[in-house]
Amino acid sequence: MADTLLEIKNLKINYETDDGIVEAVNDVSLRLEVGKTLGLVGETGAGKTTLARSLMRLIPSPPGKIKSGEVLYGGKDILKLNEHEIRQIRGKDISMIFQDPMTSLNPVLTVGEQIEEVIQSHNPQMKKEELHESAGDMLEMVGIPRDRAGEFPHQFSGGMKQRVIIAIALACNPKLLIADEPTTALDVTIQAQVLDMINELKNKLHTSMLLITHDLGVVAQNCDRVAIIYAGEIVEEGDLHQVFKKTAHPYTIGLLGSIPSLSEEVERLNPVNGMMPDPTNLPKGCKFSPRCQYATERCKTEQPEIRDIGNGHLVRCFMKEKGNE
Amino acid sequence: MSDLVRVENLKKYFATPHGILHAVDDVTFSIERGKTLGVVGESGCGKSTLGRTILKLHEPTSGKIFFEDKEITELNGKQMKPFRQEMQIIFQDPFASLNPRMTVYETIEESLLIQNLVSRKDKKAIDKKVREYMDLVGIAARLINSYPHELDGGRRQRVGIARALALNPKFIVCDEPVSALDVSIRAQVLNLMQDLQAQFGFTYLFITHDLSVVKHISDEIIVMYLGKIVEKAPAKRLFANPVHPYTKALLSAIPVPDPDFKANRIILQGELTSPIDPEPGCRFAKRCQFACDKCRGADIPLKEVEDGHQAACILA
Amino acid sequence: MSLAAQKRSLWAETWRRFRKNKLAVVGMCIIIALFVIAITTIVIDLVTDKAFYNDHVIKQNLRLRLQGPSKDHIFGLDEFGRDIFLRMLWAVRYSLFMGVFAILFSVIIGSIFGAIAGYYGKVTDNVIMRFMDILLAIPSMLLATAIVAALGTSLVNVLIAIAISYVPTFARTVRASVLTVKDQEYIEAAKALGASDFRIIFKYILPNSMAPLIVQATLGVAGAILSIAGLSFLGLGIQPPTPEWGSMLSSARSYIRDGWHLTVIPGLGIMITILALNVMGDGLRDALDPRLKN
Numbered sequence: 001m002a003d004t005l006l007e008i009k010n011l012k013i014n015y016e017t018d019d020g021i022v023e024a025v026n027d028v029s030l031r032l033e034v035g036k037t038l039g040l041v042g043e044t045g046a047g048k049t050t051l052a053r054s055l056m057r058l059i060p061s062p063p064g065k066i067k068s069g070e071v072l073y074g075g076k077d078i079l080k081l082n083e084h085e086i087r088q089i090r091g092k093d094i095s096m097i098f099q100d101p102m103t104s105l106n107p108v109l110t111v112g113e114q115i116e117e118v119i120q121s122h123n124p125q126m127k128k129e130e131l132h133e134s135a136g137d138m139l140e141m142v143g144i145p146r147d148r149a150g151e152f153p154h155q156f157s158g159g160m161k162q163r164v165i166i167a168i169a170l171a172c173n174p175k176l177l178i179a180d181e182p183t184t185a186l187d188v189t190i191q192a193q194v195l196d197m198i199n200e201l202k203n204k205l206h207t208s209m210l211l212i213t214h215d216l217g218v219v220a221q222n223c224d225r226v227a228i229i230y231a232g233e234i235v236e237e238g239d240l241h242q243v244f245k246k247t248a249h250p251y252t253i254g255l256l257g258s259i260p261s262l263s264e265e266v267e268r269l270n271p272v273n274g275m276m277p278d279p280t281n282l283p284k285g286c287k288f289s290p291r292c293q294y295a296t297e298r299c300k301t302e303q304p305e306i307r308d309i310g311n312g313h314l315v316r317c318f319m320k321e322k323g324n325e
Numbered sequence: 326m327s328d329l330v331r332v333e334n335l336k337k338y339f340a341t342p343h344g345i346l347h348a349v350d351d352v353t354f355s356i357e358r359g360k361t362l363g364v365v366g367e368s369g370c371g372k373s374t375l376g377r378t379i380l381k382l383h384e385p386t387s388g389k390i391f392f393e394d395k396e397i398t399e400l401n402g403k404q405m406k407p408f409r410q411e412m413q414i415i416f417q418d419p420f421a422s423l424n425p426r427m428t429v430y431e432t433i434e435e436s437l438l439i440q441n442l443v444s445r446k447d448k449k450a451i452d453k454k455v456r457e458y459m460d461l462v463g464i465a466a467r468l469i470n471s472y473p474h475e476l477d478g479g480r481r482q483r484v485g486i487a488r489a490l491a492l493n494p495k496f497i498v499c500d501e502p503v504s505a506l507d508v509s510i511r512a513q514v515l516n517l518m519q520d521l522q523a524q525f526g527f528t529y530l531f532i533t534h535d536l537s538v539v540k541h542i543s544d545e546i547i548v549m550y551l552g553k554i555v556e557k558a559p560a561k562r563l564f565a566n567p568v569h570p571y572t573k574a575l576l577s578a579i580p581v582p583d584p585d586f587k588a589n590r591i592i593l594q595g596e597l598t599s600p601i602d603p604e605p606g607c608r609f610a611k612r613c614q615f616a617c618d619k620c621r622g623a624d625i626p627l628k629e630v631e632d633g634h635q636a637a638c639i640l641a
Numbered sequence: 642m643s644l645a646a647q648k649r650s651l652w653a654e655t656w657r658r659f660r661k662n663k664l665a666v667v668g669m670c671i672i673i674a675l676f677v678i679a680i681t682t683i684v685i686d687l688v689t690d691k692a693f694y695n696d697h698v699i700k701q702n703l704r705l706r707l708q709g710p711s712k713d714h715i716f717g718l719d720e721f722g723r724d725i726f727l728r729m730l731w732a733v734r735y736s737l738f739m740g741v742f743a744i745l746f747s748v749i750i751g752s753i754f755g756a757i758a759g760y761y762g763k764v765t766d767n768v769i770m771r772f773m774d775i776l777l778a779i780p781s782m783l784l785a786t787a788i789v790a791a792l793g794t795s796l797v798n799v800l801i802a803i804a805i806s807y808v809p810t811f812a813r814t815v816r817a818s819v820l821t822v823k824d825q826e827y828i829e830a831a832k833a834l835g836a837s838d839f840r841i842i843f844k845y846i847l848p849n850s851m852a853p854l855i856v857q858a859t860l861g862v863a864g865a866i867l868s869i870a871g872l873s874f875l876g877l878g879i880q881p882p883t884p885e886w887g888s889m890l891s892s893a894r895s896y897i898r899d900g901w902h903l904t905v906i907p908g909l910g911i912m913i914t915i916l917a918l919n920v921m922g923d924g925l926r927d928a929l930d931p932r933l934k935n
Contacts, residue, residue, distance in 0.1 A: 217580030
């Protein structure tokens with residue numbers, strides 16, 4: 001087993017709003033290994049973005065509140081660091097790519113300046129020429145000619161902007177890259193270009209990655225391990241083969257059944273029934289039980305624990321308890 | 326002839342400050358009654374404009390549109406009204422396509438009233454019809470007085486479908502109807518649309534950028550690139566035997582949800598540009614690894630490569 | 642994130658957010674109180690056939706002129722010995738109702754022009770908006786003064802003058818929001834259903850363009866009240882002895898050394914009303930701002 005880079009332990013985050021308390025992230029434990037990619041899959045409102053932001057302590061508070069848990073990075077709990085210490089980590093050790101390339105760049109600064117700014121904030125001693133030089137290097141690394149550094153974001157297309165954002169994220173050679181739906185806003189052919197580039201750079205720079213997406217296809221092609229999140233809880237986690245080939249949780253089965261296959265002829269899809277539960281009023285027992293076709297009385301009253309069903313394949317379902325198989 | 330909709334040499338140009346944008350450029354096809362024609366392409370390829378132009382939500386620049394062999398190209402707003410009942414549209418964004426100030430009831434009622442399908446005064450008949458359509462698309466009756474902002478994406482999209490169904494149309498343009506929905510909800514809506522087609526014999530023009538969805542739902546598929554059709558084939562054949570280099574690249578770019586699947590990726594260089602004052606010749610030539618001099622200078626016509634399978638490529 | 646699936650119309654949602662802003666609620670309470678005062682005084686006039694009005698509001702008592710605030714007259718007496726408190730109350734109707742009516746009138750005219758200009762665009766838009774630009778180029782006070790001077794000083798003329806000067810503001814506001822609403826998909830959906838232009842404008846576009854208009858209108862009423870007071874101050878509005886805040890202020894200015902209350906009271910009246918309308922308008926804007934929707 002590879003070395004642990006970051007470990008989340010029993011993290012619990014609530015949003016306290018007028019409409020009630022939203023349990024956005026509920027008792028989540030995850031481990032990121034050096035140089036590996038972990039995929040985090042979930043639908044709208046599952047809590048995946050909240051989880052990602054908490055790793056950089058970017059949860060807006062209020063209404064967000066970290067109730068309990070630890071995020072261990074290099075032996076320190078990120079959640080306990082002061083503002084100054086956390087700023088040292090943001091951008092330098094952990095950096096983040098957001099979903100929408102159209103709005104995550106500052107429209108009044110040139111792309112070169114935006115890259116230089118990140119480098120300078122973590123290397124204050126660097127001279128202007130050096131900064132300029134390394135910003136150019138970063139652009140070239142993501143496949144943009146160095147002489148476009150003086151251009152403004154609106155002069156770039158969507159895919160190019162996403163490349164610039166990646167350049168900014170990688171500028172300080174972070175150990176962990178959090179990518180929150182990095183290609184959702186892009187076209188398929190551009191998505192393929194960008195994912196290829198991220199993978200190439202990740203291997204070259206030996207960066208770990210947390211890839212957040214709702215697209216199981218993207219996960220299958222780009223990750224080492226995958227965690228499925230539903231209503232703030234991890235319901236299944238394992239390596240690609242375990243999750244895709246020995247799928248154990250009914251929700252994961254439903255997700256895979258929802259995707260039309262390209263290779264086989266399927267007349268009808270087999271989706272998950274029902275809708276996401278109201279986050280202010282989550283069901284008792286297993287959060288997925290109201291939509292689960294296998295749900296029993298026990299599922300509706302008792303919360304299943306997440307357990308290892310072999311070789312690190314974790315599942316949160318009573319059906320996978322010993323003796324039930 | 327059993328074609329419900331036929332489009333001949335349809336063009337839709339927009340004047341922009343930078344030049345003439347060829348959104349839809351010389352497109353010809355027909356859709357058989359009760360079948361689904363899928364239109365795939367990336368953003369800016371003109372697929373949405375195509376759908377809206379057929380419904381005359383945009384005035385076509387030139388070309389002809391036939392509905393049940395009647396030409397509707399030149400009809401004005403009033404003359405179009407009876408056709409509006411027959412031809413409907415379902416939109417991509419369930420957040421933007423419903424009037425935020427109208428409840429579910431009012432939205433569906435609106436369809437019935439505009440086309441005078443029930444008497445305005447007959448409240449009972451309206452209520453009955455509205456409930457009937459809500460039931461048909463699977464919206465719980467208790468939501469009848471809900472406003473769009475109280476519903477989630479999947480339910481909103483169902484309301485949008487009910488609004489179109491209430492007119493009892495024959496032809497429905499589906500403009501990315503599931504792209505904005507979550508994976509599990511997306512499959513539910515796709516199933517619903519297929520069930521409705523089986524039940525009422527609808528003809529769909531299904532516009533999407535999602536290739537796995539288009540394969541699943543279509544009988545025939547058109548691949549568009551910068552306003553032009555580059556390939557047209559029955560769904561299975563297109564996936565089994567893509568001919569145009571763009572189609573090939575597009576297919577290879579789909580992330581397959583199977584870790585054992587090793588994609589033989591064709592990574593395209595560059596990005597889609599907008600088709601403003603395009604030069605004659607193949608629009609894809611700039612990004613095509615096989616491009617040669619023959620590709621430039623003159624437009625490449627669609628060529629039959631096998632029965633019912635056409636491609637616009639000199640290599641075909 | 643979608644929260645709480647309770648049944649709430651967008652207006653109910655707005656009211657819920659508005660209530661949170663305490664200052665705005667205070668502003669709204671003041672405005673409601675002013676309405677109550679205006680209506681009560683009108684009722685008193687009707688019931689007593691203006692006897693109370695004649696005896697207490699406009700009847701002069703020169704013996705007691707310029708008397709300061711006392712137990713009997715909490716705001717004191719003016720230069721003709723009239724009770725300032727009662728005159729203030731009786732003046733509310735002019736400021737408030739005229740302000741509201743003038744704005745109502747310009748909102749209706751302005752929205753129709755704005756909606757047509759925004760919806761049809763091109764030449765129609767150009768003709769209407771250039772005309773509005775011309776109106777806008779003339780200082781509103783000057784325009785009102787000119788209209789009153791030309792048509793003579795009467796309540797109706799003052800009202801028309803102020804209403805006309807506000808039409809361009811509302812036409813612009815409505816046009817701008819129509820332009821954003823017009824491209825929404827639900828408008829296209831309505832077109833695809835075969836809805837007429839008339840139906841689309843009045844059932845789809847205008848209800849969805851209301852938010853900025855309501856805010857503008859609230860602030861507009863404040864402006865109109867100031868204009869009425871200003872015109873009266875210049876002697877072009879309400880004529881003495883009818884009590885009106887602007888004219889009270891105007892006639893009191895010669896006595897500023899003899900009785901401070903003569904100017905301060907009407908001045909405060911105007912200020913508080915305007916302030917109340919402005920904080921209410923701000924509160925409405927925040928409540929209606931879709932960016933704050935969760």
